[in-house]
Amino acid sequence: MKIAIRPASPFDFHLSASIFAGGDPQIQRYQDGRLWQLIRSGGKLMLAVINSRGTVDSPLLQAELHSDGPLQESDLPSARARVEGLLNMGLDLLPFYQVAERDPVMSGLVSQMRGLHSPTTPTVYEALITSIVEQQISIRVARNLQMRLVRAFGRTLTLDGKTYYAFPEPRDLAAARPEDLRGCGLSLRKGEYIIGVSREIARGRLDLESLAALDDREVIARLSRMRGIGVWTAELTMVRGMRRFDSIPADDLGVRRCISRYYRQGAGITGAEAREIASRWKPWRGLASFYLITAEQMGLAVQE
The missing domain is CATH 3.30.310.20 (DNA-3-methyladenine glycosylase AlkA, N-terminal domain)
Structure with a gap:
């Protein structure tokens, strides 16, 4: 079809x-x-x-x-x-591009990536689980661990002799043990966090998808009540799974590095300084940070 x-x-x-x-x-x-x-x-x-x-x-x-x-x-x-x-x-994207025009640096980068759209996970659950996996490790390592997690616990579809894997559902991971996730390369603690969230959902005590109706502060507050989830994980979950294009995980080392590269000549900056720089991109701070990360990956320089 x-x-x-x-x-x-x-x-x-x-x-x-x-x-x-x-x-x-x-x-x-x-x-x-x-x-x-x-x-x-x-x-x-x-x-x-x-x-x-x-x-x-x-x-x-x-x-x-x-x-x-x-x-x-x-x-x-x-x-x-x-x-x-x-x-x-x-x-x-046009409203974001209009905001970017007020910032010569962002405007110069956006002009080289016109039409770039950011990915979104199908569910808030998937966004949260992948954000937990990414805690305190590089994106490259995290993606490898995520693929191992999907292969170990995801449902499958076989077509023409080839098997494809879907991201695990809460019930799939709720039945796991931390030791099982350790076999995917995750730490025991991260395994406990992931299983804990999955069991709350599987038992009907947590509805992550309903959080999309709340404002950013309330979403962060609700998610931060769960074991192993702080502001960074909550902000990344909002960007990735709720289409909150103004949410920016400014404490993320990768985000800070990219902002520093294009706005501070590579000098180290704090999360607070990153948020201050990002304030010029409201209400598109999260999407703007995605553009900066992509620009770095592509090796782009600011066009004068």
């Missing part, structure tokens, strides 16, 4: 999807102009294979949906929403 998607313009599919270029081909990968990943829709697992048929200014994507059983028309609305959410395809 195929669906056509028209993202908000501008949308650079190659630039936006390239963040997944080094991904596990059995989990999530961008290669040869195609992005593929398992999605959940109506209780079914589907492999979504997405490619571009348009341009940055007139974007058009085609998503092919594959499952091990018949797909119905009733599956399409939910599947479409899942696919569009992968790269925030409905986000209008």
Whole structure:
């Protein structure tokens, strides 16, 4: 089954999807102009294979949906929403670009990444779990651990003899032991945090998805009550899983490094100083920091 998607313009599919270029081909990968990943829709697992048929200014994507059983028309609305959410395809970038124009540095970088959309997880739960995994380690190491976690606990879909893995659901990790997650390379403590959150959800005592209706301060307060979750993890969860484009994890070493590189000639800065610099990007501080991180990864210099 195929669906056509028209993202908000501008949308650079190659630039936006390239963040997944080094991904596990059995989990999530961008290669040869195609992005593929398992999605959940109506209780079914589907492999979504997405490619571009348009341009940055007139974007058009085609998503092919594959499952091990018949797909119905009733599956399409939910599947479409899942696919569009992968790269925030409905986000209008123009208001952010208007704010960026007031900052010569950000404006110079944005002009080189026009149409870049940030990824979003399908659920707040996935955003929280991946944020816990990333605590105090590099993004590269964290992504490797996340892939091992998905392979160990995720549900699978086999198509044409090849197995694909979906991100684990709360019930999958609720049944695990910290020692099991240790086998994926996670510390025992992180394993305890992840299992604790998963069990609260599986037992019906926690609804992470409902937090999206709260303001940023209340979300941070609610998440910080859980063992192993502080402000940094909560802020990253909001950016990644709630589309809070003004939320910025300013205490993150990578965010501070990128801000310092482009605004302080590489000199060390504190989280407070990073927030002060970022204040010029309101209400898009989180998205602006994503652009800075991407600019660093691409080796971009500020255009005068």
